[in-house]
Amino acid sequence: MKSPAGFISTAVAAYQKRRLTVNYTISRVLTVLLRTVFLIGMSFVMLYPVIFMLSSGFKSLQDIYDPTVVWLPQHFSLEPMEIALEVLDYVSAVGKTLKMTIPSVLLQLITVLLAGYGFARFRFRGKKLLFGLLIFTIIVPVQSYIIPLYVNFKSLGLLNKDLLFYVQALFGMGIRSGLYIFMLRQFFRNMPLELEEAAMIDGCGPMRTFTRIMLPNAGPMIATVLVFSLVWYWNDYYLSSMFYNGSFPISVNLTSLSSLLKNSNMVSGIAEQELMFMRESILACGCLVTILPLLVLYIFAQRFFTEGLERSGIVG
Amino acid sequence: MKNRTGGPARRLGRTAAQKRSERWGWLFILPWFIGAVGFFLVPMLQSAVYAFSKVSMNGGGTQYQFVGLDNFLYVFTVDANFLPNLADSLLNVVYQVPVILVFSLLIAMVLRGRYRGHTFFRAVFFFPVIIASGVAITILREQVMMTGSATTEQQQAYMFSLPSFDGLTEVFGMPGFMVDFANSVVNGFFDITWKSGVQIILLLAAVNHISPSSYEAADIEGATAWEKLWKITVPMISPTILVVVIYSIIDSFTDYGNKIMRMIEEYSQNINYEYSTTIGLIYFLTVLLLVGLVNLIMGRFIQYSTD
Numbered sequence: 171m172k173s174p175a176g177f178i179s180t181a182v183a184a185y186q187k188r189r190l191t192v193n194y195t196i197s198r199v200l201t202v203l204l205r206t207v208f209l210i211g212m213s214f215v216m217l218y219p220v221i222f223m224l225s226s227g228f229k230s231l232q233d234i235y236d237p238t239v240v241w242l243p244q245h246f247s248l249e250p251m252e253i254a255l256e257v258l259d260y261v262s263a264v265g266k267t268l269k270m271t272i273p274s275v276l277l278q279l280i281t282v283l284l285a286g287y288g289f290a291r292f293r294f295r296g297k298k299l300l301f302g303l304l305i306f307t308i309i310v311p312v313q314s315y316i317i318p319l320y321v322n323f324k325s326l327g328l329l330n331k332d333l334l335f336y337v338q339a340l341f342g343m344g345i346r347s348g349l350y351i352f353m354l355r356q357f358f359r360n361m362p363l364e365l366e367e368a369a370m371i372d373g374c375g376p377m378r379t380f381t382r383i384m385l386p387n388a389g390p391m392i393a394t395v396l397v398f399s400l401v402w403y404w405n406d407y408y409l410s411s412m413f414y415n416g417s418f419p420i421s422v423n424l425t426s427l428s429s430l431l432k433n434s435n436m437v438s439g440i441a442e443q444e445l446m447f448m449r450e451s452i453l454a455c456g457c458l459v460t461i462l463p464l465l466v467l468y469i470f471a472q473r474f475f476t477e478g479l480e481r482s483g484i485v486g
Numbered sequence: 487m488k489n490r491t492g493g494p495a496r497r498l499g500r501t502a503a504q505k506r507s508e509r510w511g512w513l514f515i516l517p518w519f520i521g522a523v524g525f526f527l528v529p530m531l532q533s534a535v536y537a538f539s540k541v542s543m544n545g546g547g548t549q550y551q552f553v554g555l556d557n558f559l560y561v562f563t564v565d566a567n568f569l570p571n572l573a574d575s576l577l578n579v580v581y582q583v584p585v586i587l588v589f590s591l592l593i594a595m596v597l598r599g600r601y602r603g604h605t606f607f608r609a610v611f612f613f614p615v616i617i618a619s620g621v622a623i624t625i626l627r628e629q630v631m632m633t634g635s636a637t638t639e640q641q642q643a644y645m646f647s648l649p650s651f652d653g654l655t656e657v658f659g660m661p662g663f664m665v666d667f668a669n670s671v672v673n674g675f676f677d678i679t680w681k682s683g684v685q686i687i688l689l690l691a692a693v694n695h696i697s698p699s700s701y702e703a704a705d706i707e708g709a710t711a712w713e714k715l716w717k718i719t720v721p722m723i724s725p726t727i728l729v730v731v732i733y734s735i736i737d738s739f740t741d742y743g744n745k746i747m748r749m750i751e752e753y754s755q756n757i758n759y760e761y762s763t764t765i766g767l768i769y770f771l772t773v774l775l776l777v778g779l780v781n782l783i784m785g786r787f788i789q790y791s792t793d
Contacts, residue, residue: 205596213610215679219617219626285518292511300515307526309777311740313750314766317759318532319525341521351518376510405620421621428625457622468616472609
């Protein structure tokens with residue numbers, strides 16, 4: 171038995187409900203649209219340098235003179251790339267970088283994992299003080315104590331040797347070690363205690379618990395630290411330029427590329443005038459080949475990397 | 487008291503288990519500790535000694551001569567570059583850090599959740615982390631894309647530039663300084679985008695950690711998106727916000743493009759050791775002071791979840 175008034179009110183309610191859903195759909199579509207436009211625009215900003223390097227690195231001289239050529243080279247040329255590779259001494263510099271980077275990264279990883287776990291799970295006297303020291307090592311840039319460090323390493327006879335970087339990495343003072351220890355500490359603290367308690371009851375010592383239980387569960391985080399560490403070692407310019415002499419890793423060579431180009435003796439078979447016009451392209455190529463290994467690494471490791479970071483729980 | 491056994495254990499001394507835990511704790515951090523003392527603490531103290539002395543090299547050895555505060559006096563009274571450069575660095579921090587914070591929070595809010603292509607966009611936004619730390623980007627900016635506006639005294643190098651802005655002067659008859667300002671804001675903004683990689687990651691991790699139930703509760707109460715942002719999101723991620731601010735400050739101060747960093751490097755390369763360390767020491771103390779101040783002020787507004 172429905173009264174007319176009751177019927178009307180249900181009809182109104184139904185109408186209002188439909189209007190609400192329509193409104194909702196519109197705002198939903200708008201949100202998605204706005205987000206997509208925004209993200210695509212920002213992506214362009216983020217990728218701009220790479221697009222720029224790719225575009226200007228492969229222009230031939232003809233294209234450089236031609237003002238109508240902006241983004242896409244009309245005449246593809248490998249000449250700037252060849253010059254860049256030659257002046258950078260690319261192959262041997264990359265070899266040098268790898269020899270410095272990879273052992274350092276692995277040694278650093280071991281120490282950093284141990285220290286992160288130590289800070290996360292054990293209670294010992296002086297821990298707060300040591301944690302303060304850790305924060306200090308993150309805040310104080312190496313530049314403010316580089317000279318005593320240099321003198322000490324000199325007296326140890328470690329200058330211009332890869333061993334210097336290995337030793338630093340092994341003893342937890344590699345590039346940005348403090349940051350990784352901090353990150354791993356936060357990560358291990360967020361792991362459930364039950365796992366370790368179960369392992370302890372089954373008779374695992376702390377070291378075994380660490381290697382058998384904690385490490386396998388820290389996979390994404392380890393990947394993250396590895397990628398960061400590789401990147402920062404690869405990109406290191408300051409320490410390498412300090413502690414090496416003679417032959418340098420690739421990023422140090424890149425910093426001197428520009429001044430080397432002014433010295434036309436470095437490049438054979440090219441007129442000085444042409445070299446000047448090609449300078450920009452050569453520099454772009456130099457930058458590109460320097461970060462190329464990192465780009466490749468990032469494309470492959472990207473998934474672990476971003477997942478690991480998001481799960482790391484670096485929340486202060 | 488975090489100690490489960492409470493008072494009695496304390497009175498009786500530490501239990502065997504606690505002692506064992508203590509030993510293991512030390513063992514785990516031992517390698518780091520050796521390095522922290524040998525490669526950090528000792529050099530720090532040495533550099534403090536350098537700053538108070540005159541270092542001279544003759545033959546193979548170094549000689550120190552105590553000169554008191556001479557080096558510091560020189561920095562503050564004679565050196566014409568140090569104070570302006572320091573002010574410049576500080577000013578950079580003051581205007582960049584808030585912009586970086588707001589920007590990275592905005593990006594984190596947009597990137598959160600799942601939608602079509604979210605992996606791709608996340609990958610793109612984390613991408614600057616890979617390159618921005620390197621010299622490649624500085625070289626690209628300063629030597630390849632030298633595109634600062636010509637009227638500014640110190641040519642600043644920007645990642646991007648909008649050349650059309652210069653045209654505004656002619657079209658609208660805008661005074662030059664306004665064009666410069668617009669230029670520096672717009673072009674500097676892209677630079678800042680590029681410096682926010684790590685910050686976006688940190689904030690995204692924090693934002694994704696907030697449990698959806700608090701938002702659901704707010705929805706039931708009829709809260710608007712704006713209210714949810716200020717009453718749920720911001721308080722929940724406030725510890726990370728502090729980390730982000732401090733990270734940004736340190737990052738800005740230790741940037742390769744920073745003028746003081748360049749000074750420190752130049753002096754140490756010119757074998758002017760004591761001067762380089764003096765500058766380094768002052769600089770580092772300034773950073774520490776700033777970080778401490780920020781920590782103190784922001785610490786009052788931070789809400790730690792009780793876990």
